[in-house]
Amino acid sequence: MALTNDEIFQKVQGVLVDALGVDDGDVTPDAVLTTDLGAESIDFLDITFRLDKAFATPEKPFKIGQGELFPENLMANPDLVKDGKFTDAGMALLKEKMPHVDFAAFDIDRRVEAVSELFTVKSLCTFVARKLGH
Numbered sequence: 001m002a003l004t005n006d007e008i009f010q011k012v013q014g015v016l017v018d019a020l021g022v023d024d025g026d027v028t029p030d031a032v033l034t035t036d037l038g039a040e041s042i043d044f045l046d047i048t049f050r051l052d053k054a055f056a057t058p059e060k061p062f063k064i065g066q067g068e069l070f071p072e073n074l075m076a077n078p079d080l081v082k083d084g085k086f087t088d089a090g091m092a093l094l095k096e097k098m099p100h101v102d103f104a105a106f107d108i109d110r111r112v113e114a115v116s117e118l119f120t121v122k123s124l125c126t127f128v129a130r131k132l133g134h
Contacts, residue, residue, distance in 0.1 A: 003132065005125070012124050015050040019043060029122040041116075044070045047124075055128060062131065069127055070119065071097050075112050085110040100127035 003011075013027040020037050033039040039047070048064050055062035066072065071094065075081050080090030091110065095103055101118045 002134065005129065005134075008125050008128050008132075008134075009121075011054045012051070012121060012128060015047060015054050016121065016124075019046045019050050027121055029120065029125070031121045032117050033119045033121070033124075034116045037121075039116075039119075044119075051124070051128065055132065064131070067097070069100075069124075071115075075115075081112055084112050086112065098123075100124075100130060 009029070013024060016022060016027045016033075016037060017024055020033075020039055020043060022037050026037060031037055033043075033047075048069055051069075052062055052064055074090065074093065074097075077090075080087055080093060086094060091103070091107060094101075094115075098118070101123045102120075103118070106114060106118055
């Protein structure tokens, strides 16, 4: 039986509470993993592993590939980043690799150091729902 959006949110919320040591009430759909919940780069790997475990079933494994949820190694490519900002090609690749993220505000700014602010609880839930085939 397919999970509802509420069930996905509850599981994601549990993962973030366990991984980041935050309260349930702090984990709202619009909460940013870094600025609102205190996640650091090392936490992203832990969150990925915990999501794998939380959404896997005996009938259907759930495995997030390296760089699938959180992009890696894009910032060092001079075709994708220039003067600390993503180029048009970089933005196109980010949007392709992360359809679960809302780029509306980021598309204007494009600063590399602001990428971590793209990851919200809602974007994690959207990612999981898409991966589960919703």
